[in-house]
Amino acid sequence: MSEMNPYIPIPVTIKRAIIETDDKLIKTFDLVFNDKKDEERFTYLPGQFAELSILGKGESPIGIASSPTEKGFLKFTVMKVGLVTTTLHELEEGAVMGVRGPMGNWYPIEEMKGQNVVIVGGGFAFTTLRSLLIYLLSHREDYKDIICIYGARNPGLLCYRDELDEWAKRDDMKLYLGIDWKFGPEGPIEEAAAKGWEPVSLKDPTQTKLGKGKYKFTAFVPQLVQAVKPAAKNTYAIVCGPPIMIKFTIPVLTELGYPPERIVNSLEMRMKCGIGKCGRCNIGSKYVCKDGPVFTFKELQNLPKEY
Amino acid sequence: MVKEKLREIAKKLFDEGKVKLVIGFEEGSLPMRASPAFIRSADQVDRLTWNSFCENNLASYLRYYVSSLEEGEAIGIVCKGCDARSVVCLLKEGQFKRDQVVVIGVKCQGMIDWKRIRDELAPEDIIEAKEEKNEIVVRTKSSEKRFKKSEYMYDNCKECAHREPVISDHMVDAQEGEVKGEEKWEKIRKFEQMTPEERWQYFVEETSRCIRCYACRNACPVCYCTECFVDSTMPYWVGTTLEPSDVQVFHLIRALHTAGRCTYCGNCTQACPMGIDIAFLVGKLSKDVEELFSHEVGVDPEEDPPLAAYSEKDTNEGFA
Amino acid sequence: MKPKVLPTKELGAFVKELVKSGLVIGPTEVKGVTRYIPVTSGDELALEYTVCMSGPKGFLFPQNETLVQFEGYVNSAVPSGDMKEAKPQVLFGVRPCDARSLVILDKLFINEDYVDDYYKAKRDATSIICFSCNEPRPTCFCTAVGGGPFDTVGCDVSMSKVEDNYLLEAVTEKGEKLIEGLKDADPSLLQIKEKLKKQAAESIESKVDVEGLPQKLKGMFEDPIWQEMTDKCMGCGVCTYLCPTCHCFDIQDEAVDDKGERIRNWDSCMFPIFTYHGSGHQPRDKRHQRMRQRIMHKFNYYVENFGVIACVGCGRCITECPTNEDLRDNLRKLKDLEPSKVE
Numbered sequence: 001m002s003e004m005n006p007y008i009p010i011p012v013t014i015k016r017a018i019i020e021t022d023d024k025l026i027k028t029f030d031l032v033f034n035d036k037k038d039e040e041r042f043t044y045l046p047g048q049f050a051e052l053s054i055l056g057k058g059e060s061p062i063g064i065a066s067s068p069t070e071k072g073f074l075k076f077t078v079m080k081v082g083l084v085t086t087t088l089h090e091l092e093e094g095a096v097m098g099v100r101g102p103m104g105n106w107y108p109i110e111e112m113k114g115q116n117v118v119i120v121g122g123g124f125a126f127t128t129l130r131s132l133l134i135y136l137l138s139h140r141e142d143y144k145d146i147i148c149i150y151g152a153r154n155p156g157l158l159c160y161r162d163e164l165d166e167w168a169k170r171d172d173m174k175l176y177l178g179i180d181w182k183f184g185p186e187g188p189i190e191e192a193a194a195k196g197w198e199p200v201s202l203k204d205p206t207q208t209k210l211g212k213g214k215y216k217f218t219a220f221v222p223q224l225v226q227a228v229k230p231a232a233k234n235t236y237a238i239v240c241g242p243p244i245m246i247k248f249t250i251p252v253l254t255e256l257g258y259p260p261e262r263i264v265n266s267l268e269m270r271m272k273c274g275i276g277k278c279g280r281c282n283i284g285s286k287y288v289c290k291d292g293p294v295f296t297f298k299e300l301q302n303l304p305k306e307y
Numbered sequence: 308m309v310k311e312k313l314r315e316i317a318k319k320l321f322d323e324g325k326v327k328l329v330i331g332f333e334e335g336s337l338p339m340r341a342s343p344a345f346i347r348s349a350d351q352v353d354r355l356t357w358n359s360f361c362e363n364n365l366a367s368y369l370r371y372y373v374s375s376l377e378e379g380e381a382i383g384i385v386c387k388g389c390d391a392r393s394v395v396c397l398l399k400e401g402q403f404k405r406d407q408v409v410v411i412g413v414k415c416q417g418m419i420d421w422k423r424i425r426d427e428l429a430p431e432d433i434i435e436a437k438e439e440k441n442e443i444v445v446r447t448k449s450s451e452k453r454f455k456k457s458e459y460m461y462d463n464c465k466e467c468a469h470r471e472p473v474i475s476d477h478m479v480d481a482q483e484g485e486v487k488g489e490e491k492w493e494k495i496r497k498f499e500q501m502t503p504e505e506r507w508q509y510f511v512e513e514t515s516r517c518i519r520c521y522a523c524r525n526a527c528p529v530c531y532c533t534e535c536f537v538d539s540t541m542p543y544w545v546g547t548t549l550e551p552s553d554v555q556v557f558h559l560i561r562a563l564h565t566a567g568r569c570t571y572c573g574n575c576t577q578a579c580p581m582g583i584d585i586a587f588l589v590g591k592l593s594k595d596v597e598e599l600f601s602h603e604v605g606v607d608p609e610e611d612p613p614l615a616a617y618s619e620k621d622t623n624e625g626f627a
Numbered sequence: 628m629k630p631k632v633l634p635t636k637e638l639g640a641f642v643k644e645l646v647k648s649g650l651v652i653g654p655t656e657v658k659g660v661t662r663y664i665p666v667t668s669g670d671e672l673a674l675e676y677t678v679c680m681s682g683p684k685g686f687l688f689p690q691n692e693t694l695v696q697f698e699g700y701v702n703s704a705v706p707s708g709d710m711k712e713a714k715p716q717v718l719f720g721v722r723p724c725d726a727r728s729l730v731i732l733d734k735l736f737i738n739e740d741y742v743d744d745y746y747k748a749k750r751d752a753t754s755i756i757c758f759s760c761n762e763p764r765p766t767c768f769c770t771a772v773g774g775g776p777f778d779t780v781g782c783d784v785s786m787s788k789v790e791d792n793y794l795l796e797a798v799t800e801k802g803e804k805l806i807e808g809l810k811d812a813d814p815s816l817l818q819i820k821e822k823l824k825k826q827a828a829e830s831i832e833s834k835v836d837v838e839g840l841p842q843k844l845k846g847m848f849e850d851p852i853w854q855e856m857t858d859k860c861m862g863c864g865v866c867t868y869l870c871p872t873c874h875c876f877d878i879q880d881e882a883v884d885d886k887g888e889r890i891r892n893w894d895s896c897m898f899p900i901f902t903y904h905g906s907g908h909q910p911r912d913k914r915h916q917r918m919r920q921r922i923m924h925k926f927n928y929y930v931e932n933f934g935v936i937a938c939v940g941c942g943r944c945i946t947e948c949p950t951n952e953d954l955r956d957n958l959r960k961l962k963d964l965e966p967s968k969v970e
Contacts, residue, residue: 005744007694007889011705055697055704055889056882058540060905081905083540087701095702243908270904272878275741278894279875280901282920284848285928290740304848304923306910335951337766342951343859363950367861371914426659430675432764448762516660518681518690518868521898525863526949538900540879547879547892548691578949580680580865581660 006275009053009098010038015073017093022156025080026124027089028065030073031099042102044068045109046131047266047294050101051274052076052088060084061271061289064102065127067134074099077127077159103274105294107132107238107264116145118230120249122221122241123152126159128266129240133167140172147230151178151221151245155197168215177216178224192218200227222248225256232257240266250297260298267293309357309413312479313385316411320383321349326409327376329383330368332361338436339421339443343368355385358438359456362418364572366393366528373403381407387415389463389572391472392605393528396568399612402531412475417456417464417488418573419443422582424454457488463573463586465489473606492594495587510555510588516581517554519547523585524561526578529568536560558588566592567614570605628803632812633793639669642719645805649715649752652686654679663718674720674788677764678941682725682871683718687749688732694745694878695889704887713748717805720758724769724939726781728871729755734933735874754801757782761823763831766942768955771835774939776827777820789816789823835940835955840962841930844923852964856957857915859950860897866944866952867895872925872937875901896920922957 016030033039044050046067051059060082066075080089091097109132117136121129129150136143148167152158158177168175179197193199200208200219208217208227217224221241230237237253239246246265253263269281269288276290284303286292295303313331320326333344333354341360346352365384372382386394391412398405424445425433431447438444443454457465465488472478498506521537524530536544537557545560546553571593575585597603600613600621633641645651646667653666656673663683666672673679696708729750736746760767760776769775779785783802787794794816797803867873877894881887894901897918902911911917929937938954945953 005709005711006741007743007745008706008709009695054701054880055695055699055706056701056880056887058880059878083543085905086541091702096699096705097702098704098706242906268904268906269910270902272876273891277736277741277743277874278877278891279896279924280894282924282928284923285931306848306916306920336953336956337946337951340951345855345858368859422659429656429659429661430673430677432677432762434765519892520864520868520895522861522863522865522949525861534900538898543879546881547877548881548890550691574949578861578863578865580869580947582658 004041006100007273009051009055009059009100010042011035011096012074012099014091014093014095014097017091020077020159021124022154026077026157026159027080028075028077028159029088030066030075031097032073034096039072042074042099044102045106046135047106047128048102048104049128049274049293050074050076050099050103051271052078052084053098053100054084054087054091055098057087058084059100059272059274060088061103061274063128063131063266063293065130067131067138069135069138075130077124079124100274103289104292107266107294108236108296109135112236113142114144114234116231116235117143117147118235118237119146119148119150120221120225120237120239120241121148121150122245123157124159125241125266125268126150129238130160130163132238133173137170137173144234146173147176147228148173149176149178149221149224149228149230151180151219151224153180155179155195175215176210176224176228178219178221179216180218180220200224220248221245222252225249225252229256232259232262236262236264238264238266260301261296263297265295265297265300267295269293309479310355313355313357313411313413314352316477316479317346317352317355317383318349320409321352325381326383327380328372329355329385329411330365330372331355331383331385331411332357332363335360338433338445339419339424357385357413359416359419359443360421360438361385361387362461362573362577364390364393364526364528364574366390366397367526367574369394369397369408369528370402370531373407376407381409383409383411385411385413386472386475387413387418388467388469388472389415389570390528391474392469392570393572395474395605395608396529396570396612398608399610400529400568405608410472410475410477412472412478414471414478414480415464415467416470417460417467419454419456419459420461422577423459426582428452460488461573461577462494463571463590466491466493466571469606474608492590495591495594498587498591510558511551513583513585514554514558515551516583517549517558518581519549519554519557520580522578522580523575523583526574527565527569528572528574529565530561536564558585562589562592565589567596567600567602567604567612569593628797628807630794630796630812630817631806631809632816633795633809635788635791635793638672638793641809642666642669642672644808645717645719649717651717651719652683653719663721666719672720674758677760677762678722678724678767678943680943680947681869682728682941682943683721684725684728684732684871686716686718687729687753688736688746688874690893692745692891693888694891697882697887697889698885700885701882704882704885709744711744711748713752715752716749716754718753718755720786721755721782722760722941723757723776723778723780723782724767724774724941725871726755726757727769727774727778728781728939728941730781731872731929731933731935731937731939732874734935738933754783754805755781756784756786756795756802756805759785759787759824759827761788761827763827764942765832766945766955767831767940768833768835768942769940770828770831771833771837772936772938772940775824776831777824787820787823789819792816794820833940833942833955835958836962837926837936837958840958841927841936844927844961847961847964848919848923850964852960853915853919856960857918860914860918860952861950862897862899862914862917863949864895864897865947865949867897867921868893869943869947871939871941871943896924922961926958
């Protein structure tokens with residue numbers, strides 16, 4: 001990293017591009033390095049991100065969705081929001097683009113060893129959590145119980161759906177999926193139930209009966225966390241999602257007994273250089289690109305409320 | 308005295324509960340400067356002042372502060388002639404309602420081009436400046452110099468045809484005497500006598516100093532788009548570097564966007580740190596609008612904005 | 628090395644010699660606009676201006692800088708070159724505040740996290756001949772932020788005007804090489820210089836005191852004073868474009884057909900879209916939040932990260948602000964304020 005100019009994108013080729021969600025706004029790309037040496041140099045850990053670079057249009061900071069245990073490619077899940085991402089969505093397999101990274105810090109995989117891990121994700125922010133989950137499953141003996149809680153507005157907006165079904169079948173982790181109860185697949189909550197999405201007890205989500213094999217619920221993510229009640233003792237909670245989801249999930253976790261230093265977030269910010277020089281992505285004295293994007297809730301409490 | 312009258316009016320407005328905020332001017336922290344002041348209660352009105360350095364167009368602030376008003380509340384604003392016309396312009400564009408502003412008009416005598424005085428005395432620094440009836444007296448470390456106000460006024464102030472604000476809820480006469488200035492559009496008329504090549508040269512030379520700081524845009528009361536065309540990436544209308552063609556396009560497009568809405572207040576030239584004569588570019592277009600559509604910017608609150616209205620009388624030069 | 632002397636009338640010849648070995652950039656004045664541009668002779672220099680409108684920062688960190696050149700269309704573009712090379716250059720007549728600002732920027736661009744090669748290449752190829760200020764301006768306050776009118780921080784050579792001569796003192800080895808051909812100075816000149824130095828520091832009028840302010844600011848993030856302070860700010864960005872320590876930049880690609888460049892441009896945190904997310908979320912949509920960011924960044928965050936205040940007291944933001952926002956007043960207000968109790 002020190003010899004290479006950190007501003008130059010490394011050439012990669014799009015090996016695979018698939019549409020991830022029903023609204024077609026989210027696509028997942030598998031990228032392969034053009035030069036094997038670049039691939040060997042690109043060592044990363046779950047939680048880090050890279051700047052996806054389209055020379056001629058610009059760059060976009062996107063969390064790495066593949067785990068370092070998956071060799072030979074990098075996976076990125078990208079939502080179409082602006083110039084760069086729109087151009088990216090229109091590129092086909094075989095197109096050449098660039099990657100700068102890996103950047104930022106990573107989830108505390110060392111500190112979590114020997115502990116339970118609860119992964120809470122919302123919407124397409126689940127992307128780096130996929131990286132984390134696959135990493136944990138590849139080092140299964142190092143970690144105790146793994147619970148994954150993932151919610152989206154409706155089933156069509158869940159990412160990695162074929163993998164979700166696989167994970168639901170595993171017996172070394174528990175998976176719970178939630179869809180917003182107002183926006184069931186085609187309408188009201190009863191129809192969602194008919195399609196296999198059980199409502200949680202709305203009066204008191206903690207009273208929900210989690211039957212065997214049941215993992216699909218209509219619930220906002222914070223309610224789903226209340227229903228699942230993951231025990232706080234010796235457990236880390238990794239929370240990643242839109243600001244509103246985080247805002248309501250953290251109090252639930254705090255009430256369950258999670259101390260701020262064991263609630264871990266991954267933040268988003270507008271970024272350009274990705275290496276802490278352009279001054280854009282700071283929260284207080286910390287740059288989200290360089291000192292983050294992973295912060296514990298305790299660290300966030302020490303920073304100005306500016307995100 | 309103007310400032311006493313302003314303070315009296317402002318105090319009355321606060322006492323009668325008519326305004327939540329009065330925007331005016333107070334003494335600046337540097338010689339030859341006055342600074343926009345935001346008075347929020349009757350006991351602060353003594354900060355208000357008036358002199359020949361009150362050059363900022365306070366109408367630029369109105370949109371920002373009006374957005375925080377509750378139903379029935381209003382903002383008082385001290386307006387010179389050009390400022391009042393900007394207020395009319397903004398009213399016509401629906402940026403706020405008439406009952407949300409209380410216009411305290413001041414019959415303006417013209418503002419002094421302090422940068423010109425500063426540059427003439429440079430590299431010496433100005434320690435103190437005093438305004439007298441017809442002159443500005445400036446003291447540097449080595450000497451004291453006098454500058455005739457009528458000579459050192461801003462070019463657009465010299466040509467002003469509307470010193471008295473066209474709308475006002477209260478009016479204050481500025482100090483004694485009428486200012487005999489130049490004829491309206493005098494400077495631009497001279498510019499029009501240049502050949503197209505000469506005009507282009509002038510434009511290229513002026514904009515060669517531009518550093519794309521966008522002070523001109525932010526100082527302008529009618530530049531208020533939430534996404535300015537220079538910030539757009541989809542599509543990427545104009546490059547963001549100092550490449551001369553990009554700089555020139557920025558100024559040309561901004562001039563076109565403000566044509567027919569510009570009141571020639573000169574805030575853009577005043578804000579520019581590189582001393583570029585920006586006002587003349589848009590001013591020329593405003594003169595064109597005035598002549599083509601018989602419409603003086605911001606004078607008649609009832610008249611439709613010329614580039615947003617159709618009239619049978621519109622000249623169709625260029626069309627059959 | 629002994630201090631050297633250069634009679635004022637020989638300045639032109641000295642500059643001509645310097646020009647032979649590389650670019651020489653010095654303060655000039657054209658139509659009332661003062662700035663640092665390359666010069667070829669001593670006549671073009673305008674050393675009598677204490678603070679130029681824009682400083683020499685642009686020669687280490689240009690306003691527009693090509694980071695990468697590339698070839699190929701959007702679906703096949705690859706980098707074809709980066710512009711890291713730098714030609715030797717001498718920044719002549721740089722005031723101590725501007726020289727200090729470059730040292731402050733070094734901490735950001737060259738650190739153990741990442742090294743900005745573009746900046747570093749230019750930095751290594753640059754020599755700086757400072758010019759002390761015999762007459763600080765009314766708006767200068769370098770002494771309040773750790774500098775001084777005769778400071779030598781960041782200089783290779785420190786030059787002072789003493790009567791009819793320039794006194795040149797080498798501060799670094801690089802500096803020694805630049806002035807080794809000159810005559811040794813008479814010790815009496817040094818004594819006069821010390822007197823001038825003392826006079827200059829005492830003549831600074833601006834009363835600014837930032838003692839303890841960085842630590843105090845940490846607890847003031849939610850204080851309502853920021854709103855009041857920003858009332859008259861227009862968000863025009865002039866202060867950031869002229870500030871010698873401002874370093875925020877934007878990166879844009881410009882391409883025509885199958886060739887293009889990725890360019891970085893100076894940007895300003897005072898513009899609303901600076902932190903505008905693609906999702907539409909805008910953490911700093913109010914002006915006072917951006918003003919707060921600017922002041923906190925310079926007087927608190929930079930101190931926490933790098934140990935120095937990112938302000939050199941040059942006063943440009945004060946003299947050029949169209950609405951007369953005065954940083955000295957703002958700092959005074961912040962220093963004197965009793966912090967209100969806000970969670």
